[in-house]
Amino acid sequence: MKTNTSNKLVKFLNQDYDTLKAQCLSKKALFSDPTFPAAPESLGFNLLGPNSDMAKEVVWKRPKDIIQNPKFIVGGATKADINQGALGDCWLMAAIASLTLDPDILARVIHPEQNFEENYAGIFHFQLWQYGQWVDVVIDDLLPTRNGKLLFVHSLDKNEFWSALLEKAYAKVNGSYEALKGGSATEGFEDFTGGIAELYELNKAPSNLFNIMKKALSRGSLLSTSISVKDVTKEQLVKTHAYSITAAEELVRLRNPWGHKEWNGAWSDNSKEWDYVLPQEKAKLNYSADDGEFWMAYSDFVERYSKVEICNLTPDLSSSDHVGQWALQQFEGNWKNGSTAGGSSKNTATFSSNPQFVMNLDHESHGGMHTCSVLVGLMQKDMRKERKLGHNFNNICFAVYPHKGGKLSHEVLSTAKAAFTSEHYARREVSQRFALPPGQYIIIPSTYEPNHEGSFLTQVPLVGVSAPTMYITAAKYLTTQ
Template sequence: MTAFRNQKYKDLKKKHLASGELFVDSEFPPNNKSLFFSQVDNSIEWRRPKELSKIPRLLVENSTSDDYVEGPTGAGWFGSTCCALLSDKKLLFKVLPDYKKQEFTDESQYAGIFKFSFWSVGEWFEVVVDDSLPVKDNKLIYLHTEAKNEYWGALCQKAYAKFIGDYESMNMTNASNALVDFTGGVAQPISFEDYDLLSTEVRQEIFKMLFEASQNKSLMIVRKQCSAEEKLTTSSDGLYNGLNYFVSSVLGPNLESKVKDYLGKNKLGLIRVRNPLGNKEWNGKWNEQSEPMKQLSPKEKQKNGILYSNDSEFWMDFDEFLDKFTNVDICHFLNTSFFSAGKSLNETAFKGEWSIGAAGTKKDRSGGNETQKTFLNNPQYLFEISNVKDDVIISLETSGKDMNERAIGLHIMRVADNQKYRINDKGETVFKTTFNKLRSAYVKETFKRGCYILIPCTEAAGFAGEFYLRLYSSAKLNAKSMNDIVPTKATCCSKPYNFITRLRIKQVENMDLPDMTKARMDNFMTNLLIKSEKEKFESIPVKAKENSGKLDAEYDTRCIFYRKKFTEPIIIQVFEYGRIRSNIVAEGQIEGRDIKEEIQEKSLELISGEKQGFKKIPGNLVVEFSGSDDITAY
């Protein structure tokens, strides 16, 4: 845990207990500068909880979101975040550590200082504040509770305002960002405008995503985007425009037939939503007084999970949910523990940055989007899919500075299976996000076997800033940051590399081998060994297919070789793969002199292995290749 602004809670509390003076935070003083960056309001005063309540408490037992009220100058979403934290006390006590030792009592050694924990770009910070809170007419102007004497929410809001700059800066961020900062979770911002909601398949996919998130205890915030003038106005259905609601349950696959009959054909399920303002005016199809709710007995509601855990909750069917809201933000907690009962994922994380420096140097790492010549100057990360295919989750988080000016995205390209250095030429794009002026970007995609370069980027070049990149998958990705452009320069004992060759082995076709029985053909596994001078690369085995008594196999193996001798051939050996022993059955070769700058596709003749006397055999090896005497070309 890093002390934010080098303020250590333990040392500061000890110092002020010894002096008998209450802590006043010099880093976030009780004045206008801590409130605003664009205005001055001299009517605001500062009071400590002991000046506002007879018996102030940090956290009241059985505290619920019904108690929280945003003040007239509040950001409008912080109550939703508190609502989400209160749904899981484990998360709450991560943000509010040692809460029993931070009470306003002599037993807790009250000294006017409180601590909270927030996460940013891969690191947890301990943030301390004094307990002076902004008031008008002795009433809190930001988040407060109806209970009058509970202050953890107000103090947490103050600590978070300090963490991001000031109270006014909270209007420039949102609940999704705060949930990540409070939990270290993975953000997935979703705008329904990006989906074809007329498609049944798309609607099913969205519902599946929400249902799985609910099952995994992810936190979800939903809202209807609106103009500043419309914010917190109510629509005819009782919902508040622009308010961040908390999604507390998603029901679907296990609903009984009676409930499904009420839902109607093609209706996917029910979603429970909580209003952070502490009331429920929803009058939709599944409101508390609706016909379905009246017809279902208490026992049926209990059995189907159609319950209320909070007085401000209400139910909607999924169609209403999509119709009434425009955005949902999910904060995922991905399981990376191999000692837990659920499915665990491998996590790889990198703390990186876009930086501005002299052209061509390692500090020149802010290249903008793929349409710009400088695109490949961005940071590059390599990951490998070793299975036939695998699902990968990728999360990009930035620090949030200049968030309204900087649009971020992710770009993923297929590259050579033996890629060792940064790419200098764009590969085959397999996925890219749209650029959004958000603090996070999220990808969940299925990738085929192979190696990939992942590029976190900004839409415009020339932005500097930190980011945190996380990758999750069921198998290890062997991910690494790519820093070197080319192999190390020649020494007195070695010759320099003069050429670079890019090679793609697509397939072997119509290969006819002697002594080929049907049983052998049906189970024929094959892989490749590619040799270029002293360098070798062995591909992953694939299953061959029988074709009119001959063998075909699709490899799609891609390699890059740095070469010293122009005339040396590249040899491609075809093996019959065995777990204990593999046997070479054929080989083809590309003559070094045939490699040119333009891309060529050739069908290489096959010859048998050494044991068979290097005889020509039926079949061809289909390859694509190109080369250059500029070893930075690819």
């Protein structure tokens, strides 16, 4: 068990940026990264494998070989700098686009002082959060191109390369570019902020969701949305595609990471509704032409989209004065076949073998309220790296039970009623908010089916805000029967 209270930076793969750069400058050589080489294995293993059509004619080039006078950032890092390429990582593009809304968070990730002029050595670095710790990721600036153009993410300004280099750093920590295909925007949100996410299904959303979204945006939280595969739209909205939510001001503003293909219904760029809005109000809403960003009425948004994901920022990252003081309590564990891989509660014969964590919820009585708001996130680790071996995300979930002492046995769990059972998803994280009375509880993270192996990180915010207050006074990993 550990609490996320330190911002200590870990050197990814033990590569020290300053040392490597100094070595290159002394040798008057450009850096080539041996841990993520400009080679087929860095592209991928199947759709981008060495013999795939997508990998044909790919040439790795440095920005100086692509265009004259390349720049790291041109005119500030903005949403227009993130345009999806030939890789199915719209979720990552949505996350990066939202990242540009907060200059302080963005600066921590990308080190904006980097450039192609002063002491240039073909080496760059980025700061990412990975499973409970911040890591500094070093890359060279050799980028995959075809016919002289960037193959993947690119800026509208052809001289600008920060987004392409950030995508490469993210591909490196996940094993390859292809490992980034498909995902949830909150995965990127968390890896850029160290925050904790929560999910709202719009078909059962709380009545105050719009206010939740508006307040979350005012706190600097990052938001995304998408339409499930079962939903169909004829209004230029793309199914199974991640959109950033960039504002909620009477209307909801979204952005397609493609940089084009926008909603064409009410309040779209050329709709008649804008004819009745004063110019100064248009300016306030940052109304613009075809750039991938568009406005919708909240009622249209809820009707057409399937879910909203919110990444709550830790206090050290948020510039808001209204976040409150909290940190993340983190529990690490493993599911091992034959010992701790017991499947979900539907498999009670093995369920009790899963790791168990105990937490205490205390609450200051206020206004007659007698429950605590709890947010739990269960995240499986390093599964994208396993894709080249034919593995994918486990289907994961967690259950919460009242606790009266000791580890819960099979006999107890076979008759006990869970205080809360999460949804189960085959994705990196299951994260849900729920209410419980004060007391002591056990969290049991599991794969949905037994005998599935993997390592995980469970996160619970420690809250210390104005009453009514919920906070965890004690938490530990139960290892004894």
